[in-house]
Amino acid sequence: xxANVRILLVGEPQVGKTSLIMSLVSEEFPEKVxxxxxxxxxxxxxxxxxxxxxxxxxxxxxxxxDELQDELDRAHVVCVVxxxxxxxxxxxxxxxxxxxxxxNCERENRIPVILVGNKSxxxxxxxxxxxxxxxxxFTEIETCxxxxxxxxxxxxxLFFYAxxxxxxxxxxxxxxxDKQKYCFRNPLSTxxxxxxxxxxxxxxxxxILDDGLTLNGFLFxxxxxxxxxRHETTWTVLRKFGYDDNLELTDDYLHPPLRVPYDCTTxxxxxxxxxxxxxxxxxxxDNDGVLSPIELxxxxxxxxxxxxxxxxxxxxxxxxxGWITLHGYLCHWTFTAYLDVHHCxxxxxxxxxxxxxxxESQTAAITVTRGKKLDLEKGQTQRNVFLCKVIGPKGTGKxxxxxxxxxxxxxxxxxxxxxxxxxxxxxxxINDQDKYLILHEVDVDTEFxxxxxxxxxxxxxxxxxxxxxxxxYCAGIYKEHYMESRVPCVFVxxxxxxPEQKQEHGITPVEFCYKHRLPAPFHFSxxxxxxxxxxxxxxxxxxxxxxxxxxxxxxxxxxxxxxLGATITTFLALALYKALVRHK
Numbered sequence: 001x002x003a004n005v006r007i008l009l010v011g012e013p014q015v016g017k018t019s020l021i022m023s024l025v026s027e028e029f030p031e032k033v034x035x036x037x038x039x040x041x042x043x044x045x046x047x048x049x050x051x052x053x054x055x056x057x058x059x060x061x062x063x064x065x066d067e068l069q070d071e072l073d074r075a076h077v078v079c080v081v082x083x084x085x086x087x088x089x090x091x092x093x094x095x096x097x098x099x100x101x102x103x104n105c106e107r108e109n110r111i112p113v114i115l116v117g118n119k120s121x122x123x124x125x126x127x128x129x130x131x132x133x134x135x136x137x138f139t140e141i142e143t144c145x146x147x148x149x150x151x152x153x154x155x156x157x158l159f160f161y162a163x164x165x166x167x168x169x170x171x172x173x174x175x176x177x178d179k180q181k182y183c184f185r186n187p188l189s190t191x192x193x194x195x196x197x198x199x200x201x202x203x204x205x206x207x208i209l210d211d212g213l214t215l216n217g218f219l220f221x222x223x224x225x226x227x228x229x230r231h232e233t234t235w236t237v238l239r240k241f242g243y244d245d246n247l248e249l250t251d252d253y254l255h256p257p258l259r260v261p262y263d264c265t266t267x268x269x270x271x272x273x274x275x276x277x278x279x280x281x282x283x284x285x286d287n288d289g290v291l292s293p294i295e296l297x298x299x300x301x302x303x304x305x306x307x308x309x310x311x312x313x314x315x316x317x318x319x320x321x322g323w324i325t326l327h328g329y330l331c332h333w334t335f336t337a338y339l340d341v342h343h344c345x346x347x348x349x350x351x352x353x354x355x356x357x358x359x360e361s362q363t364a365a366i367t368v369t370r371g372k373k374l375d376l377e378k379g380q381t382q383r384n385v386f387l388c389k390v391i392g393p394k395g396t397g398k399x400x401x402x403x404x405x406x407x408x409x410x411x412x413x414x415x416x417x418x419x420x421x422x423x424x425x426x427x428x429x430i431n432d433q434d435k436y437l438i439l440h441e442v443d444v445d446t447e448f449x450x451x452x453x454x455x456x457x458x459x460x461x462x463x464x465x466x467x468x469x470x471x472x473y474c475a476g477i478y479k480e481h482y483m484e485s486r487v488p489c490v491f492v493x494x495x496x497x498x499p500e501q502k503q504e505h506g507i508t509p510v511e512f513c514y515k516h517r518l519p520a521p522f523h524f525s526x527x528x529x530x531x532x533x534x535x536x537x538x539x540x541x542x543x544x545x546x547x548x549x550x551x552x553x554x555x556x557x558x559x560x561x562x563x564l565g566a567t568i569t570t571f572l573a574l575a576l577y578k579a580l581v582r583h584k
Contacts, residue, residue, distance in 0.1 A: 002245070004044075004052045005166045007159065008071050009116075010097060011058075011081035012089045016118040018057055019149035020081065024159060029150045036062045042159075049167055055159070072101060076166040077112045077142075079158070084117040084127040084146060090134075098138050110140040112165040116158055117146040142169070168235040169245060196221060242349065254349045255342060256361035263371040266341040267385050268334060272348075272365040275357055276333055280326050290323040303350050307343070308332070311421035317406050327427070334436045335425045338385045341366060372457075376486055376546060385436040386543035389454065391444060392462035393473045397494035398441045400526035401462065405439055405536055410526045428540035437540045444473045454481035458543035460535075462492045462524075463509070471503040475512060488542035489518060492535060496523035 009017040021037045022030040036059035044052040056071055063071075072078065080097045082089040093115065102110045115135070117127045126146065135141045142165040147154035200207040200217040203224075207217025242253025260266055268276075283299040284291060291299065300306055315335065316328030324332070336344040348354075348362040357364070375381040390398050400410060402424040422441045427434040439460070442453065459482055463470040474491065482489050491513055493500075503509060509521050522535045 002051065002076065002166060004054060005163050006054045006056065006074060006076045007079060007162045007166075008056045008075035008077070009058060009079045009081055010068070010101075011116075012083075012086075012092055013060055015081045015083045015086075015089050016149050017081045018059070020116070020118060020147070020155060020158065021055055021057055023149045023152055024055075024155050027152065029152070035059050047163065049163060051163070051167065053159070053163055068100075072111070075111060077114060077162050079114045079116050079162055081116040081118055082127075083119050085119055085123045087130065090127060090130050094134050094137060098134075098140070102140055112169050113138070113141045114158070114162050114165060115141060115144040117144065118149055120146045120153060121148040121151045166245075199224070242354075249349060253361075254346045256345065256363050258341065258345065258363045258366060258368075260341065260368055261371060263373055265369045265372075265383060265385065266337055266344075267367045267369060267383070268337045268344075268365060269367045271357065272353075273330060273333075275353060275365075276330060277326065279351060280329055284326075290319050290321075290325050291329065292323055296324065302352075303347075307347055314403070315421045315423055316425060331425045331427070331436065334385055335423065335438060337366060338387070338436075338438065339423075379545075379547065381544055383457075383544070385438065386457040386540060387438045387440065388458045388460050388539050388543065389440050389442050389456040390460045390462060391442045391474070391477055392494075393444050393464070393467070393470055395467075396462050396464045396470060397524070397526060398443075398462055401460075401492070401494065401524060401532075402439050402441055404524075404526060404532055405437075426536075428536050430537075430540055430544050435540050435544065437536060437543070444477060451481060454487075456487060457546075458539050459487055459489045460492055460539055461489055462494050463503075463521075464495055465493045465500040466495050466498050468501045468504045471509050471512075472505045475505055478516070483516065486546055488546045490535070490539055490542065491518065491521040492524050493521045494524045495526075497525040497527055 009021065011017055018033050018035070018037045019030060021040060022033065025040055037057040039057075040055040042053040042055070044050045047053055056075070058068060058071060078101050080093055080101075082093060098113065101113060105111065115131060117131070128144065128146075131144050135144060143161055145154055145158045145161055147158050149155065197208055197211075197213070200213060200221055204217055204220050207214055207220055209217075213221065242249045244250045258266075279299065280291065281287075283295045285295060286292075296308075297306070300308070312332055313322050313324065316331045317325050318328055319325060333344070336347070345362040345366065348365055353359065353362050353365055359365070369381075369383050372381075375383070390401060392398055399420060405424050405426050423438060425436060425438045428437050429435070440456070454477075459478075461474040461478055463474045478489060481487075491509060493509065505512065507515070512518075513520050519538075522538065524532050524535060
């Protein structure tokens, strides 16, 4: 709602514009009327809507056309005053004043107009016969008020209607040209609801079904309220649900503040997943478990733009046709909440999350995890989403590795086509619980330049066994960014189905991993995606338990020492036995 209302009075000379303003202020007809009244400000505490109101007078003898245009540009509503006894002042309304007010405005941006018939005390008949055709011609005209500055008739009503035209405008709610109606529900008492149903039943043929309102009945009811001047009721509801005067969702509604500390992440909570699943099921009209392009378009029809780009089909799981499954749909929402939470909150706003879930804002859909530093101190995490950077030189096979995470072979990838993305997301089970793992492909020689790019929950360092220089790149990245950090690392040898070249690094990849207390490299082949699931499971596991590698290696060293100790003990015992025998 606006912070103030600016009312401009225009019209032909001598119609009584200044007299109307002075009669309102002094509550009596002025004996001497100046050429133009000074700007009047009415404090908010004395207006019905509690909004400050500014009233501006226009005088052709005192102001230029440029000054008039400046006032029109600043006005929220324009009162066109005419003399009910002078037909020529009425004729000027459609020929001069309305075009002047809104000639350069798009339909949706037109300034609302109030027609004011002054000097009603001097005539015995109404001017409405001439006014009604004008009102039917121009939809920006909100209403017409006949009044008298001399008798103070309808003076306060005039300015009340002008204020109402700004705060509760008709045009966004109802358009006579195309019969568009925009309506929202408003709670009613039991008796009031029954009365409403009766009115709808009497006036429509299909407005009531199973003792409830149909869409047509609901629209008829709200149209009736609007036509009877109950705009404020509709606007109260609209503003409650985040709409501004142009029927657009406000920035405050779409982007409520959410504070996320630097080492924390953002996830969807279980209630939000339930909300999103119900939304999926609503638009999956054929109940086949996937959203066709048309169904997906219908789901996002309430958006001013389509929020998901074509790369989404290569980011999450789809069926053979490339249509998004329920699992893939929930994965992409998880992906958005983790990497772009503010857009996620905006999307939930368009989908009516706060209304359906009865929450104050969309931030209730988001869980901000505790700091990663605290997770490391406690040796456990409550997170459900982990980010893995897949790092290696170009041509290593990182894209194939990402797509294999979605169960796609090279052959299937070539058939799907579409826009590839640097990300994929899927679920992996850890201790019988599903966790989301996001894979982000990074080329060593292009993007991986800053330490900030190394930040992740787990690093997958991938080298090509057919390229002798490949491992050297990964070893350098490990030493530069991860050797002194607590970020777990997993080495992956790609193209494992091809002959292996000896790496030019000083030691072999296996020896390098052993030296740095890392598990031996996992082998990956894009022609054998079925056997790679253990790699993704390992990545998710060490992301959830960062000290797992260290713990496993420590345990291995312990049993190695135990085994070695037992061997030495056995040898000494045997030597002692032989010595005793000789002594005997």
